[in-house]
Amino acid sequence: MLLTLPAPLRRALWAQVRRELPRECVGALGGWVRGEQVQAHALYPLPNVAADPEREYLADPGDLLRVVRAMQREGLDLVALYHSHPHGPAAPSASDRRLAAYPVPYLIADPAAEVLRAYLLPGGEEVEVRSADESN
Template sequence: MHLPASLHAALWAHARQDPARECVGALGGHRRGSGLNAVWDVRTLYPLPNIAPRPDREYLAEPRALLRALKAMRAEELDLVGLYHSHPRGPQVPSATDLRLASYEVPYLIADLRSGQLGAFHLPGGQRVPLRITDAAPA
């Protein structure tokens, strides 16, 4: 996955807005290839409200906001290329809840606020996805 530095910073800013709660958002861009060998080029980030009953331990994107983000991607000729959320107390690996609720065939990024690490994973399997922060601005 290629994540421009400006969007990397925006993702962390979103995660740190309310560090006691998990943040959630969608990533739009382009996908080249398929399966675990796909390359995901992120072009835009859509922060979403977390409406989970226990936002300190889990996330649930507000459905209408997610739908608006998906429509905006379609209008910009982008695909959903990832979802992200934070773990306020770590770790930077998928939780059992993350694995159980994964429903999209895209990488899931997890921002560990405790360690300051960001990881990307194919869920529900949990395989790590290579993540490269690029200097390129989103096109």
């Protein structure tokens, strides 16, 4: 599987990661899936409502539902979820695997190492993330 993340979305994701420090950020990506190709088109930041937001993330289910409905109105699908690990690494934690509920890539940002990786959870298969400019 290949996830294409346009440069403006990548910049917006990293801006949210830095803005939320030392808390974990969370959000969703809308776009299209064509076979093994996933194209992100829109970024939807969500508030982290976890009890301990510096060590875990939780998107409010109502907010996530509103975002998914907004995607549908825009002709998009939920193609990925993302969050950050403020102290690294950009790898799924045990709670990330346990709480994974959607069959989409989960992007994890490590701001200390400036690394962004994606995984299919709960299994942990890594998904290639490719940058793209707006013309792609």
